[in-house]
Amino acid sequence: MRSASVGLRRNTAGTALFLVMMIDSVVNGLFVPLSMLYLSASSGASLVKVGFLLSLAGLVSLPLPLWIGRLVDRLGPKPIVLVAQLLQAAGFLGYLMVRDTGAILLAATVASLGQRAFWSSAFTLVSNLSDRDPGGHSRERWFGVIGSLRAVGYGLGAVVAGVALSVKSGLVYRGAIGACACLLLVAAVLLERGVPRSVTVALKEKPGNEDAGxxxxxxxxxxxxxxxxxxxxxxxxxxxxxxxxxxxxxxxxxxxxxxxxxxxxxxxxxxxxxxxxxxxxxxxxxxxxxxxxxxxxxxxxxxxxxxxxxxxxxxxxxxxxxxxxxxxxxxxxxxxxxxxxxxxxxxxxxxxxxxxxxxxxxxxxxxxxxxxxxxxxxxxxxxxxxxxxxxxxxxxxxxxxxxxxxxxxxxxxATDGGPDGGPDGGPPETGRSGA
CATH class of the missing domain: 1.20.1250.20 (MFS general substrate transporter like domains)
Known part of the structure; x- marks a missing residue:
């Protein structure tokens, strides 16, 4: 019974995580095509200036993964992914209040920090959930399902963005940005309620290995x-x-x-x-x-x-x-x-x-x-x-x-053998060669 309960929790967690990844792709597919036009119209800045500010926000967030990786190993990936979703939602809410270039940079930096934190922790969460998957799935299957859902999500978002662009209405643009913020909050709730932290902790290495810290x-x-x-x-x-x-x-x-x-x-x-x-x-x-x-x-x-x-x-x-x-x-x-x-x-x-x-x-x-x-x-x-x-x-x-x-x-x-490619389905080898 205990084994069945663990398996059920993992299946529920996997479904919740799949939905979170899909929502993130819907948001990207919806926002990216609208971003330059919306921010230019809202602030009065040129497309060149908007592009520069978005790139600058991306550069500001570039060092973040090094810190995120340490936090993921210390706290587990779930809380980091959760904070990342909330940061992205805050960034999109900031986009709704953009009136000048300073507001663009602030909102874009918050959203970029959230997105960078998300991608620096989400795949660790996927990997930890796929460890010793009771359903016998390989890691490739987990990432394959996520890839398929991300494609669907991005496509759905792009279709909605195309409709919004054809309407050419500032009110519609703002509605789309607001929808992105709401979707990210929904994803945060799904993650918090659907993914128990106990099933996202990585398998430990053999006794005698050095401590991660x-x-x-x-x-x-x-x-x-x-x-x-x-x-x-x-x-x-x-x-x-x-x-x-x-x-x-x-x-x-x-x-x-x-x-x-x-x-x-x-x-x-x-x-x-x-x-x-x-x-x-x-x-x-x-x-x-x-x-x-x-x-x-x-x-x-x-x-x-x-x-x-x-x-x-x-x-x-x-x-x-x-x-x-x-x-x-x-x-x-x-x-x-x-x-x-x-x-x-x-x-x-x-x-x-x-x-x-x-x-x-x-x-x-x-x-x-x-x-x-x-x-x-x-x-x-x-x-x-x-x-x-x-x-x-x-x-x-x-x-x-x-x-x-x-x-x-x-x-x-190798991909044959166990769920992770090992000969018995156990944790992957951690020995290094040539390091």
Whole structure:
């Protein structure tokens, strides 16, 4: 009976967490398309100034994950995720009161701190819940379900944002921002009521290991294989963000006759992500994780090459080529998202997993900062230059992953066996090799 009770609590907690992650994606899908126009109209500031203030707020929050990782290991991930949701809600409520640039910076900083704290702790919460899952799910399945729900959530938010943009009403914009704040508060309630803290505590390592407080970041900074993994994942993350950052302006400026296809192709990517994530997880679960990530690198290189392909093709082939290109992107993302998150969790010592995963999230933060600068600089040189550089970087991840894999813990590389890839379904190995 005790085992059944624990299993029920874990299932309830998992469902609540899935809903929290989906709500976060709905909020992002709804707010991002409206953000620049709403904040510009509310404050009277130019789009350039609004963009600068939002970027500045993001830079202010950049050091936060290092502190969040320590708090997650000390307090557990649930309270940090809860505070993160409340901070984001406070930021959105601040957006409703924006009247000048100072208010924009303050609200954006609060929201950015909350978002950074959320992504620096939420994946630790997922990883802890998936430890010894009584249902026999692998980590990839947990992250796969989350990836699918996030795609659905972002798509729903984007649809509502599109309706709001078509209405072009300040009142509708404010209603959308207010809805985001309310959704984040709902997510906080779901988390507090649905996820018992007792089922979010990571499994402890074997007796005799050092205490987490004495290990801290000293172990992580000495763990060269894990830092190399973060570096390689930055390349993957760069490929990941380029669809939304680089693809629309490339098509608009160099293939203006088919600009209309951008919206449908982005919608197609969302549908593919939502519909096929769990299927792809089942198909790749027997592959070693580093092999799956090599596959993602090849697929992203194919996406980059095919995106540039219309520059040398007759117009009749532009849409088919771009369609295949986006499908390659979708396939790469379907493989990369669950596998990379599972690998980062299982490659970390359990007692300081919070610090490790917080640092792993820097790969996405760095990619988000670098991508606009990289694309604009290379695009000024040549229309094909950004895609050639991206394809080359993506292909370099293949030898990089093959060289790195033997230096990572065996249980982090494998997906067969137990829920975490171990031979008996127990906690992942925590021994380091090559550190």
């Amino acid at each position: 004495s290990r801290g970041y000293r172990v992580l900074w000495a763990d060269r294989p894990y830092l190399a993994l973060v570096g390689l994942n930055t390349v993957f993350a760069l490929c990941n963000v380029m669809l939304s950052i680089a693809f629309p302006p490339f098509v608009d400026r160099r293939l203006p006759a088919v600009t209309w296809v951008v919206g449908p192709l982005l919608a197609m990517n969302t549908v593919v992500q939502a519909a096929l994530q769990t299927t792809v997880v089942r198909l790749i679960r027997r592959l070693p994780r580093h092999v799956s990530l090599c596959l993602a690198g090849v697929l992203w290189a194919s996406w980059a090459g095919l995106t540039a392909g219309p520059l040398w093709m007759p117009r009749a082939l532009w849409v088919p080529c771009l369609t295949v290109a986006v499908l390659c992107y979708s396939a790469a993302q379907l493989v990369h998202s669950p596998v990379s998150n599972a690998l980062s969790a299982d490659a970390a010592p359990v007692d300081i997993r919070g610090r490790y995963i917080a640092v792993f999230q820097y790969s996405f933060a760095i990619a988000t900062v670098v991508a606009p600068l990289l694309f604009s600089a290379l695009f000024a040189l040549s229309s094909a230059a950004p895609w050639a550089a991206l394809a080359a970087l993506a292909l370099l991840t293949v030898p990089g992953m093959l060289a790195l894999a033997p230096r990572l813990p065996r249980s982090a590389r």
